[in-house]
Amino acid sequence: MSVFPHLTASLSPPDLFRGSGSGGNAIPDCRHGASLVLNKSGNDSGVRILILLALLATLTGCSADWGWYVVDPSTKSGWINLKFLLSGLYYTILLSVTAILISVVIGLLVALPGLSKNPVLRGFNRVYVEIVRAVPILVLILWVYYGLPQVADISISVFWAGVLALALSDSAFEAEIFRAGIQSIDKGQYEAAHSVSLNYSDTMRFVILPQAIRRILPALGNQLVYMLKMSSLVSVIGMQELTRKANELVVTEYRPLEIYTILVLEYLVLILIVSAGVRWLERRMQTDER
């Protein structure tokens, strides 16, 4: 926001394009293309106007003429725009990392009762997983941000509403991943831990979880990637992360193709880095055992 204090955050870009397709920088290119065609066609002025309008609609709607100047770092305004887009990176990462950390903790706490012999504890696990898993993330974000303050009589910031919604929604999946990972550990490991007098929490902490986490690391990496992508949904409640920044820039620059392409690339780079990190971690943990 600091870069473009004049922006009105309430405008959403899709409406803008549908409503005022003739505005902005796309016009000169279109006119050029249209006049060439018109010279070859008939004299009827009605037909001319129709074709012109049709071409205008097509070219403004899905122009193949790139206008990279909008994010060209060699120009001053392009550089400012690019910096504006990248400034969302901080919150995208902070949001995702905070949410994944919380969701891993909740997921583990929900998974453990699911492995219990006690049917009440197992029931708690099932109910939690089934309910939380059934709510779409976007719906949960809206519910937490707009609904929770009313229900619980608290005020919640956009950031924490986003973290809470993402973490809750992901925790059901984390719980299932942990349960599968822990169940995959051989029964003999519990028996060996029992035979050297380890209690339940020590058995989990030193014997079962270290092995289970090695096995579920690829799945946990997947969830982190998923979380990075889902954090874009928090833009709907006004979180100033990558997607929100892109939406706001589109509102002023009318260059959705270029700006959203940059947005795609931002997520792509972020996620490739995370994937590489997870693979590195996997390799490192593997060599520990050999």
Added chain:
Amino acid sequence: MPIIQLSNVTKRFGTFTALDAVSLDVSKGERVVVCGPSGSGKSTLIRCINQLEVHDAGTITVDGVMLDGSKAALNRIREKVGMVFQQFNLFPHLSIIDNLILGPMRARGKTREEAREIAMRYLTRVRIPEQADKFPRQLSGGQQQRVAIARALCMEPEILLFDEPTSALDPEMINEVLDVMVGLAESGMTMIVVTHEMGFARKVADTMVFMDHGEIVETAPPETFFTAPKSLRCQDFLQKILPH
């Protein structure tokens, strides 16, 4: 007063009766070898003694502690009873030394230095002190089982249970494990060993126990057990497994 007393112990898995009113006394320092066909309840018998399986009926008393299913009783006997498993069950993500010091540090409150000292003493006793910093997968089966024995010894138990300790081993590795067990037997450890190694049994056992269909069919000192088994089932079994 026997250190282990089982009286009329029954254990069922669903409709299958794994132990059918089994009674057995083991005195301190006694070496008991349990044999019998597979599915006869041998493993279940020793697993009940350290409560890896909870018995359904009858009483088990270990060193004066009655196993009534309470957590307190469970914790007390776990400290007294060590176990060696058929599949070794070493912790694969921990180095050998860490496998050995985990129990003493977490359950016995030993410092890392104390635990390491104990661990190295027992690793030396099972003759592989040089493997301390390796991981289980880097060791042969025989070496892994010796580590498992050392791990049990590090808890300084009064009783050691062996559940077919050589059954998962390649033939050439069986003797290195049996040698360690013979050494242990000579040191006066109370041992209950489920095994098919009759040479070992002859050498170390004070008492032979033959089980079939969840019952103890015959209990005898090895000399009479091997030369003059009373029951037909036992004669039949011995005929099948003793080398011709």
